[in-house]
Amino acid sequence: MNVLRKIGLALFAPVLAVVVAVVISSAVMAALQVDPFEVFAVMVDFGDTPSQQVTALVVILNRAVPLFLAGLAVAIAFRMGLFNIGVEGQYRLATILAAGVGAAVALPGPLHVLLIVVVAMAVAAIWAGIVAVLKVTRGVSEVISSIMLNVIALGIASFLLTGPLRGSPEGASIIATAEIPESGWMPSLNGVFGLLGLATPPRQLYGFLLVAVVVGAVIAVLLNRTRFGFDLRAAGLSPSAASASGVDSRGMVVKTMLLSGAVAGLIGMPDLLGSTHAYTTDFTSGLGFLGIAVALLGRNKPVGIALGALLFAFLDRSLVPLQIQDFPASVVTIIQGTIVLAVVVANEIARRVARRSAERGSAAPAVVAGDGSTGPGQAASGAASDGGAADGGVGTGAGVSRSAGAGQRSDERQESGL
Amino acid sequence: MKVAALLLAGSMALAACASDETGGGSSGSGGGEGGGSEEPRIGLAFDTGGRGDRSFNDAAVAGLEAAVEEHGGEFQDLSPNADGSNRADLLTQLADEGYNPIIAVGFAYGEVIGDVVEQYPDTTFAIIDSSAAEVGADNLTGLLFSEEEGSFLAGVAAALKSETGHVGFVGGVETPLIQKFEAGYVAGAQAVNPQIIIDRQYISPAGDFSGFNAPDRGLLVAQGMYEGGADIVYHAAGGSGLGVFQAAAAAGARAIGVDSDQYQTVDDPALQAVILTSMLKRVDTAVSSFIDSFVDGSVQGGEDIVYNLEQDGVGLSTSGGFIDDIQDQIEEYRTQIVDGEITVPSTP
Missing domain, CATH: 3.40.50.2300 (Response regulator)
Incomplete structure (x- = not known):
């Protein structure tokens, strides 16, 4: 398989998904007697003045940064075949505790920011670690425990906000933690616009954008270029094969969840360090769930996730201009929803295309046969095998597969495991 | 099991995507086209799950419709995304489009409105359920209730x-x-x-x-x-x-x-x-009387107007x-x- 083909295959699924989503939403719009072309024109119109255009860009980037981090956190666990649905609770709890610590101490600038970020990562990692410990010691499905821990995390966050960490005066309509002193704020990147000769927007571009880019690059290298990343992906593709070759699958579950949680802890940081400087009752919520959609869209690869996050952010921004132009904003909701569904379908199609092309080539038919009816689902390179069906019981439930066939196989395995 | 988990996660992701149906940005045009330039173009920004609650938010619309009936002009209402992260954008977009006055419905706007009023000193803003006194800007009025x-x-x-x-x-x-x-x-x-x-x-x-x-x-x-x-x-x-x-x-x-x-x-x-x-x-009364005073040019700004029992700002139906x-x-x-x-x- 040459490089061009590989890129083509990698792009095939997401592009197909977006095209299908656009076609379906156009059909829905047409059925509602809304001209889809006008709607799309409004969506790509960033305003008349340079200042408005740059502002639109800033709005999109600011929204994309937390979405990217959320997608990344979900994807790390996905690559290992773990379903971290607890990202929502992990980042909310991390953000409020980081806000509390940040407001309580006074340190010189960069150190203060660093402390807040480290606290957030640690809290979220510990919270995700609970899921991992439950899984490896008691065999609790990470799906169930992470959903339950979401509820607990939100409850704790709410208790902390209204109780010990309350910083807003009695009777204020929005409850907030005490404000982080200025040394704990992250400077904006608005200077960049001046350097590029663009208009400086009134909105601040989050400085955390740079951190997100670095984190994305580090995760990409870690997953693809290190022993740890290899073990992680191997355990995700085939737990039995991985443990046969000496990978400690229990240890990998714990490490992966800790890493996923640590990244989840960063989700709230762009808003906290860049604009709100406190955790409030109306701090952005739901990013953990959106992250699942973004990770699916990006096929669990950092670059793909970045593009997915930008797409979602772009769709989100268009909500306002669409309403101004008297178009139903639900169009955007329809597009977002159909994209998520289309991605699931498109990934499956891409996997089959990849397998067929692998079958045509002389590449190890035995591996392909072993793949059988199982779908590697999250598998990055489509031709790889899930192998979960052959697994006796070591990594029960580690393989997350999308095709119905694989699901049945997993069920059988679980029953026999019990 | 895995399929169920996937479906569950998928539906959660979808639920997270789904912003509430907003009814679009239906703008009521009361005075007809070609009215005088004095007719107000009113912007209204709801909070998440705004219009259509048959309660608080719809009362604001009722007040707005009454005001448009009386003074002519038009209004545009906007709703934020599901997580409310774009509240500030709603206000700045309305201001950019030349809507004046702009009314933010709900205390959740209290956090972002301070920056926006500073950015658009020539636009008159009002916020319902949040105090303007603490913001201290001349172009912002708080509409509060007992x-x-x-x-x-x-x-x-x-x-x-x-x-x-x-x-x-x-x-x-x-x-x-x-x-x-x-x-x-x-x-x-x-x-x-x-x-x-x-x-x-x-x-x-x-x-x-x-x-x-x-x-x-x-x-x-x-x-x-x-x-x-x-x-x-x-x-x-x-x-x-x-x-x-x-x-x-x-x-x-x-x-x-x-x-x-x-x-x-x-x-x-x-x-x-x-x-x-x-x-x-009586959010409707508060909204329509705010627009009345805007049309009269008698908006003070920088202060809160409290509607209590005495003025029938609250009461029983x-x-x-x-x-x-x-x-x-x-x-x-x-x-x-x-x-x-x-x-x-x-x-x-």
Whole structure:
């Protein structure tokens, strides 16, 4: 398989998904007697003045940064075949505790920011670690425990906000933690616009954008270029094969969840360090769930996730201009929803295309046969095998597969495991 | 198992994507095209789950429509995305499009409006349920209500009408604003009957705004209260109130509405029958009189206008005639509050 083909295959699924989503939403719009072309024109119109255009860009980037981090956190666990649905609770709890610590101490600038970020990562990692410990010691499905821990995390966050960490005066309509002193704020990147000769927007571009880019690059290298990343992906593709070759699958579950949680802890940081400087009752919520959609869209690869996050952010921004132009904003909701569904379908199609092309080539038919009816689902390179069906019981439930066939196989395995 | 997990996650992701249906940005054009340039172009920014709640937000629209009827002009309303992260964008977009005045509906705008009013000094802003005094900008007016006073009367009505000596309160989200409703209601009910049992429950904790827009959970909470012996439940839960009414209808008990005259807005005869009264919060009056003064050029700015019992900014509705027989007693309490003989607490 040459490089061009590989890129083509990698792009095939997401592009197909977006095209299908656009076609379906156009059909829905047409059925509602809304001209889809006008709607799309409004969506790509960033305003008349340079200042408005740059502002639109800033709005999109600011929204994309937390979405990217959320997608990344979900994807790390996905690559290992773990379903971290607890990202929502992990980042909310991390953000409020980081806000509390940040407001309580006074340190010189960069150190203060660093402390807040480290606290957030640690809290979220510990919270995700609970899921991992439950899984490896008691065999609790990470799906169930992470959903339950979401509820607990939100409850704790709410208790902390209204109780010990309350910083807003009695009777204020929005409850907030005490404000982080200025040394704990992250400077904006608005200077960049001046350097590029663009208009400086009134909105601040989050400085955390740079951190997100670095984190994305580090995760990409870690997953693809290190022993740890290899073990992680191997355990995700085939737990039995991985443990046969000496990978400690229990240890990998714990490490992966800790890493996923640590990244989840960063989700709230762009808003906290860049604009709100406190955790409030109306701090952005739901990013953990959106992250699942973004990770699916990006096929669990950092670059793909970045593009997915930008797409979602772009769709989100268009909500306002669409309403101004008297178009139903639900169009955007329809597009977002159909994209998520289309991605699931498109990934499956891409996997089959990849397998067929692998079958045509002389590449190890035995591996392909072993793949059988199982779908590697999250598998990055489509031709790889899930192998979960052959697994006796070591990594029960580690393989997350999308095709119905694989699901049945997993069920059988679980029953026999019990 | 895995398929179920995937479906679950997928549906959660979808739920997270799904912003509430906003009804689009329907703009009402009252004065017709080609009107004079003095006609106001009014911008209205709702909070999440805004328009269509048949309660608080719709009251703002009613006030706006009345104002447009009177002064001509047009209005544009916007709703934020599901997580409310683009509230500031709504205000700046309206200002960029030349809408003036701009009214932010809901205290959640209190956090972002400070920066926006600074950025657009030539545009007049108003915010409902949040204080402008603390922002201190000349082009911002706060429209506040004494919800606790109106809720006191709701508590009086509930206690007088309750046969079991057991009533309930369902709050949408445990925020200071909704706690004002609770505090007033409890004080009112206890003023009539010091022994009364009052169940109080919030649908979601502070920080989770889903409680204002979850009729299913409103139903569950209210159902529990009715089963526990309460026969009248007062809700301050926005769109979730519909579930409270449904629970009341199922239990053959009664409920008290909030913000709008919900007997008129609920649009279902079966539910109308259970609505004893509604605690009116005259957001419509506040909005239309703010626009009146904008047209007159008499907006002061930088201050709060408080609507209380004395000016009928809050009160009880009488639609349905269920509280006609206790009107005298309610009036008595009302007079005592207005005269300052009773001081209603604003925190529970």
